[in-house]
Amino acid sequence: MQELDRKPRRSDGKNNRSLFRRTIFLMAVLGVGVFLPLIAQLYKLQIVEHEDWEKRAANQQTKNVSVAANRGTIYDREGRAMAMSATVYKLILSPMGVLGSVNKDDFKTADGKEDTAAYEKELYDRRKIIVDGIVDLFGYDEERLWSRIERINSGYEVLYYELEEEDAEKARAFISENKLSAGLQLTPSSKRYYPYSSVGSHVLGFMSQNKTSGDNKVGAQGIEMLYEDVLSGELGRVVTSKNGWGMEMISGYEMYFDAQNGYDVTLTLDERIQAMLEQTLAEGIETYDVVNGAFGLAIDPQTGAVLGMASTPDFDPNSYGKILNESLQKELDAIAEGKGKDSDEYIKALGDAQQKQWRNRTLSDTYEPGSVFKPITVSMGLEEGLISLDDHYFCGGSKRVGDRDISCHKHSGHGDQTLTQAVMNSCNVALMDIGEKLGPEIMWKYFEDYGLLSTTGIDLVGEVNSYFWTESSFKGPYGAQSVAVGSFGQTFKVTPIQMITAFAAVINGGHLLEPYLVQSISDGDGNTVFYHETQEVRQVISESTSEKLRGILEQVVGTPKGSGHNAYMSGYRIGGKTGTSEKRDELDNDDVICSFMGFAPVDNPQVLVLVAYDTPKRSAPGSNYIASGTYISGGNIAAPMAGQLIAKILDYIGVEKQYTSDELAGADAYMPYVIGKELTVAKGQLQNAGFECRTVGTGNTVTHQVPAAGVSIPGGSNVILYLGNDAPVAQVETPELWGLTPTAAKVKLEELGLFMRAAGVVDFADPAVVAASQSVSAGTVVSPGTVVEVRFVSSIEYGDQ
């Protein structure tokens, strides 16, 4: 019990020491200890996580109002606006705002309690005004609008995205009349217009909303997509501070970030050439009963600038979702009728059809180039010195490669032929001989050099690469057959843009160029911020080899026996190569692509076009003819279309016609009777008779012709076909031709419907040759169709040596 006694007798000193120690302890804990975790926490929040919290603070404390930037315009190379923006308005409904605009506190019964019924009624009335108004003004679905206006947690229901100014004005009046600004708002936005509708649609692309863009439309295809950042500019913002209730603070700070308008993009595309190209494709599809559409390209072979790029089916970027192609639409209608528009099948089919029409086949699809590739193989041989223009090839109808006979398209064989003739005949056996001489190593090197193994790098979205054999199999022991068929462009696939780029190198002096679509970009003030200089990838062949190829290719078109003679247009020096390619990789498929690659003028190529029609419909399975009797081949189907296209383009870009002396002194021929015939048929007849033609008026049926049927005029003359209601003038006055060159004289006469028979020194290439006299004197009134004989002399008779 000792312990029991000790405690109460604890001394004062001991107690004081305990008091002291315990107070010191408390001092340490509360004076120092507790502040340490607090400082640590402050350090964490204010230093380590500072930026994170600051962001959160800025998010809730500031109100961001965006200021729209004007999207840049897309121009063609002549400055025609192909895509432009205009201000439209978004009509936004705020169900929350409508709810808030009726104050619950205003509805009290006499004893001060809330009058719910009166409040509900007022709210209903307010909503009804809005619903009725919108339905009345714009025909919005009433039921749907009621359901939207009752989403009281929403403050942002976009009723219309693109109200034109006129409609916006109506909406504005409606809002102010009924004091609905709390519930309805108009905010400016912009809408994209494509004045030329479907022309160039695959290049331009279109604008649509995507997952990340929210309400805003962004470029979804083509140039619009690729140059989205450049075109869109930067949204401006007004940042103001707001309080916890979301109200803007009057005394708060404000910051302005000016909107930066988008830059304007100028394309290399020419709307007119593009339209000609598209028209050529459409005409060909119509004329030759083409099943799977067509594609075409027109480039400037000297620079790589793409002048036209077309692919069918196409679409109208103004309403990109709408199926433009009739046959696709018919298929869809059939599904809609059978299964209904809400069926999965229809939705899927619609999606597929849209994808199909948005697809730019010239760079997203590959095809076997076929015989169009032959000039490239020939260029390899000439460049390497393994073959020469003087070589002769014998075609017996087929060539045995390894264990297989590979036949020529002419099974009876072409017999003995020069190199030029072999290309003119598009002889597979000769090409296989060349391929054999080249061997896989050289061929592979040139595939690479011509850029066929890599994408071209064109500034457009969706480009894919080619399909080739693997390098090892091509060069391996079993590669001989690949070398053989590859030499005439089969069993590998390239994109049309790769093919035309490589072909351009063949004819432009050997320069492989990077094709491009955007020529320049300029800011809102017109300052050019980007200008595309020609990008040469490499020199593939020499200028002299290229010149030889141009010569060969001119023969292909210019010689009556040449496979591409249907592309011949007198007055234009056109060179080119035909191609008829099968789709070997698709089983049980007898589809063929008929194509023609042509350029002009031969001595200085200004334009290179590729026109290809995918599968003209056979008159019967296995038949090689279409229903109208045309033999299915590139030479019969693509070449005539391409020839006319090239002529049109040359006229448009102002390349002076060059007539050979043969053409100018062309033998007279009789004018056939074409009145009442379809235009295309009439053109065919005239072509066969050796005439060119021009049309006056619009329509599809020939109503008059100048000269009349049976009149004998010089071959190569440009006769006139009248379409629709247009009729020839009765009399014309003969022009004065003295001093004009043969070409100028011919053009001047033909403008009036007169025809020229040249005589004397007729050398179209010599500017010194001018007209000296004419059989019908100037000023004489004659009927259209009269032939005027013009005598030419060389004005410099004694040139200084």
Place this chain on the structure above:
Amino acid sequence: MRKKAKRDLTIEQQLAHGPIDLPFLALVMLLTAIGLIMVLSASYASAMYNLDAAIDTGGDPLYYFKRQFLFAVIGVVAMFVVSKIDYQQFRWMSVFALGGSIVLLALVFTPLGRSAGSSDVRRWINLFGIRFQPSEVAKVGVILYFSARLSKRNSQMGPPKKWNRRTLTGRICERLDHIGLLELVPYVVILVVVLALLYKEPHMSGMILITVAAASVLFASGIGLHWFVGGGALVIGALAFLITQTEYMTRRITIWLDPFSDYRGDGFQPIQSQIAIGSGGLLGVGLGNSRQKYLFLPEEHNDCIFAIVCEELGMVGACVIMALFALLIIRGYWLALHARDRFGTLLIVGIITLLGTQTFLNIGVATNAIPTTGISLPFFSYGGTALAIQLAEMGMVLSVSRQIAAPKAE
């Protein structure tokens, strides 16, 4: 009336007229002044928008500041008046202070009690036109009474009381006396009564603070440590039970750990508080430039005022203010250590522990270092009577400081 000459005073009286502790006074005045400025800044928006449904500011942005300023003046006067009182007089006053506190706490449940905002909570009363929380008074009452009674622990304990060992009761009582339990009975009874009243209000934070203050006085007075270990264990056990077993507390802890789990609800205040603090950064957005006070941060001039301090003055400013608090607390304990007698020591320990705990809990909540409890920051949080009472408490400390023997001049 002429002042009595010093020689006419008793020793007691002479001691009571000693100089007050200037460093302590300076720290109190400094914190009060800074606190006033911060109330002005923090309450500006709330007063302007007339946010509090219970208080009609009439849109006067200076409304809260004016009232706080008035009470600060009253409080400073009260502080000096109290410091003039010979603190030995507090010994007899303490009984009345405690008794009065309990009466006031009970009055809360009479019609005098004013319910602010929610009708379930009754923490305020209106007496003679002054609106205040009796719990503020009760804190002082408990500290005063405990210090007064515990200071006599040694001197009054003569020879141990003899228990009749022949009766069972006697033996039990002897045993209890021996382990020191009997001695604790009156304190425990008082504490239980006060806490029960606070629990009825309910006033959780008041309970915490009174318990801590009372415990600190008991602790310093030399009560056996095992009681604190036991008591602490009991509290921790109770807390653990509450946290795991009651939905209310579990939720508090969940919100504390992840405020974003209930962004719009209970997590809102901690998040907004952290946004304010975090966006302040090292140097702050500048005095008066807080944006969080514009209706984002609730309680911005009350419990969350420190968040506004952090936002406007940055980590540097916040640390300076925390340093001032720390110095005040350390100086307070220093005064306790040098007090003339045990009563003075215990009194200061109680008051300063209360102050320190309140500071820690408030800042801890604002920075989300600890779960939410509604505790105000001394000298800073808006609340006129609380500030006045706080300053009066400081007056008590100063009163004790007067009787500290001046160090002998060298």
